[in-house]
Amino acid sequence: MAERYTTVGVGLMGLGTVGTGVYKLLSRHDWLNVCRIAVRHPNQKREIVDLDTNLLTTDPFEVVRDENVRLVVEVMGGLEPAKDLVLEALRLGKHVVTANKALIATHGELLFQTARDNNACILFEGAVAGGIPIIQPLKLSLAANRVQEIAGILNGTTNYILTRMSQDGWEYDQALAEAQARGFAEADPTNDVDGFDTAYKISILSSIAFQTRVDPAQLSVEGIRSISAKDITLARELGYGIKLIGLARAAQNGAIDARVHPMLVPLDHPLASIHHEYNAVWIQGDAVGDVMFSGKGAGEMPTASAVVADILAIGNDLHTDNPTPVPGMRVQFNGQALLQPVSDTQNRYYIRLNTRDVPGVIGDLGHCCGAAGVSLESVMQKGITLDANGQIKTAAIILITQMVYEHQLQDALNRIRQLETTGSVGCVLRVLG
């Protein structure tokens, strides 16, 4: 081997859960030298035994500007000051590794451009699905494909809640409380349960898959708060599980159909067997067919595994006497994605109706759907009882539609709501596949 090896100076911004894991894994490689660490509380007791406290600073810009630092690792989270720090590092020609999904989803285009302009790399495998390799495989291993669809279970908190609701028959509130007690959910669970975390991640994945910027702020996002144990039970009887899905599809005319919402997932779909805090990304490419990547989506060591893989990928290159940024690791967007309006998206739908009365209701529903151009795949009556006169009454009717446009579905729902026989529309969910 002709190469000479040099030590690579690494600056670490953040020494919380993930940062501590990164530090531990980096200690396996003596040619990677952590030479500056930014922390919020320098006197805090830490679980790293041999930490040299002289490396610590409360000013992260000191890490970025340290002349020994050639590679900056950002694991502090949040948009500011992370954005300014990463930009400054890239402008100084330093390579950056980050696990910050909000940062990449929101400012990725600017960061990637700044990296290119300064012949630097920015990698972010840890930003999506923790330790599961997905960013590099999408950029490199699936590069020969035109991606047709990505469907991901990208948030461990909501998947844990939905799993407990499904397996234990719990309602949402009980499952959320259990997730909080086990440390899977935060005291304020909004970011997870309302789908914002998933929105960041599907926006990053679809941006890479379709090589165009998908703005997370423009996605249609629905969370899982309104999912009931009743719908989970009914869905299972019909052969489906309910999962919070980040979805991105190549639509007509170059548009991208990207959104986040709970979906009925057929029980024989690979995503249906992803339970508890596990994450998975299912990808359909025009050459490879369907592939799936699954594993634990978060936690100290899984996320650190992804961050350190990125550090090694850059570091292995810097480490020789002929360092060059790796072009295959670059991301370049062809402008802003044209997002398909939700009303123009196509889906199959699950509709649970609370009906007052049976005679005629099926026929009425059929008319409403027919008038809106919505074909039905199945109609199921549940909880049938007889009233005092011996007339059949039913508590719920479940419709599954064929593939229809959202605007057709809304038209049908409006017509159904006006029926005298319909009590209320209890739940509407989209169906995967």
Place this chain on the structure above:
Amino acid sequence: MAERYTTVGVGLMGLGTVGTGVYKLLSRHDWLNVCRIAVRHPNQKREIVDLDTNLLTTDPFEVVRDENVRLVVEVMGGLEPAKDLVLEALRLGKHVVTANKALIATHGELLFQTARDNNACILFEGAVAGGIPIIQPLKLSLAANRVQEIAGILNGTTNYILTRMSQDGWEYDQALAEAQARGFAEADPTNDVDGFDTAYKISILSSIAFQTRVDPAQLSVEGIRSISAKDITLARELGYGIKLIGLARAAQNGAIDARVHPMLVPLDHPLASIHHEYNAVWIQGDAVGDVMFSGKGAGEMPTASAVVADILAIGNDLHTDNPTPVPGMRVQFNGQALLQPVSDTQNRYYIRLNTRDVPGVIGDLGHCCGAAGVSLESVMQKGITLDANGQIKTAAIILITQMVYEHQLQDALNRIRQLETTGSVGCVLRVLG
């Protein structure tokens, strides 16, 4: 962007199923110029419409030596002349992409060394699990981990056969005939059903994961010919599926426990839900925990997807005015793997016994196992009948052991075979996990 872009000359050796898929996918990239193609039958009718027949040659060395070819793609298969061709290409400093599992498993060490000596790359994503990204993720995305275990369903033919046996209650011969009729199995199925194909693939995966050469010829390899519908049914009742598994574990003292055999897979294990011709690789790393990669393992376009990803990874670099081989893509072995002898491996076992007589047999079995140091996890009696005297007779007893050494198990089996109450040992299989 400062880079200048140049056309990269690609030489293709082989234009069969995979080669045709590669040609089609390459046509999407006008900077990749297929300038020479070696075929066996130049006058054969092909499904590529715009193929320039002037590019064809029957001498693959012409492809390797063509001065316009900077990247050689070997999709002809077989050990010779593929080995000599790839070696010659690397010695000429040309980069190589191959999907040849036998070549990489058998001669990988020599090829990787030759590549390093000549500052060239050799990539082989298509050699394992077709289009499923697994080689690059193992080399790059999981590089921060110490791999503890790899368990793979790496052969679509055998997985299809076992799936049909399980889902349709078929015996092996019927399922094999169906696989042959559908084109999933060859007329001579030896390579697949006896586990040799899986052995090549697990040897490649374990060589990369453990950075040491694992010789496929030294692996213990068992196929699926002796699996019966009866054992699949019994296993399912106990909560297991039966899969052909390529297994590699980090064992004591730096040894590697690598082997191929059918295994009982717990139904809640991710590998248990991989059916039909699908492949999957489950990896346990010390940082990431467990991750799984799954998808279709073979076929024209899935394998071509992997081959072209490798071509793009190298080509993207050659394409600029500052070409450099990508160090992260290199493979280097620390010598030859120390393989753990099968008798020293640890497993849980499923044992089906045909017993003549019931009274006392359970006690006898317990003594045999106890004398050999084999603890039992469960004992199940199946097919209990009464004889003419009203005595209980049983057709089968199924034992599941706790984790024991193979030599202990063999000791117990020898003792059991000598029991008067035991008719015969019907089936012994290892249990995953």
